[in-house]
Amino acid sequence: MPDAQDIPTPHNAARPHTPAEHAPLAEQRISQPAPPSQPDVERHQPAPAHTEPQPDARPAATPKPAPKPWHWHVVLLNDDHHTYDYVVRMVQELFGRTREDAYAMALKVDGDGRVVLLTTHREHAELKREQIIAFGRDPLMASSKGPMSAVLEPAE
Numbered sequence: 001m002p003d004a005q006d007i008p009t010p011h012n013a014a015r016p017h018t019p020a021e022h023a024p025l026a027e028q029r030i031s032q033p034a035p036p037s038q039p040d041v042e043r044h045q046p047a048p049a050h051t052e053p054q055p056d057a058r059p060a061a062t063p064k065p066a067p068k069p070w071h072w073h074v075v076l077l078n079d080d081h082h083t084y085d086y087v088v089r090m091v092q093e094l095f096g097r098t099r100e101d102a103y104a105m106a107l108k109v110d111g112d113g114r115v116v117l118l119t120t121h122r123e124h125a126e127l128k129r130e131q132i133i134a135f136g137r138d139p140l141m142a143s144s145k146g147p148m149s150a151v152l153e154p155a156e
Contacts, residue, residue, distance in 0.1 A: 070121065070155075071119050071155035072119065072120065072121065072122050072125040072152045072155060073118070074117045074125050074132075075117070076105070077109070077150065078109045078110055078112075078113045079148060081143050082138040082144055083140045084103070086138040086140060086141070086144075087102070087148070089102075090132065090135050091106070095118055095128070119155050132147060132148060132150040133150070134147070
């Protein structure tokens with residue numbers, strides 16, 4: 001709890017402080033011993049007979065990496081070993097598209113050789129690519145040896 005003299009009142013608010021009030025604090029500063037100084041040992045040591053070149057004191061300027069793309073395309077690639085029915089069923093099951101949208105994508109992949117099925121963040125795009133691979137071969141086509149191919153491309 002503060003002393004009555006420390007609380008400003010109309011009587012003591014304008015009163016100037018005397019040096020005697022600060023004497024204990026000044027004595028504390030003077031009476032504290034200074035920390036012991038240690039000699040700079042490194043500066044007084046002789047240089048070794050064989051010196052290797054010292055690395056530059058400044059860190060090498062490294063170029064900042066380009067920011068990683070936030071959005072990625074899941075791109076289905078065409079091949080001749082899967083039927084339209086397989087592509088439509090896969091797009092509907094894995095990407096939740098309507099039959100009409102899935103058929104339009106099947107036409108596009110057949111005509112252009114590729115179609116963007118989805119644009120999303122990297123982890124989700126990787127999951128979708130894995131699901132395409134896991135969808136397996138086309139049971140309606142004897143020449144189908146495995147799944148369709150899909151790649152991820154950064155969206156621009």
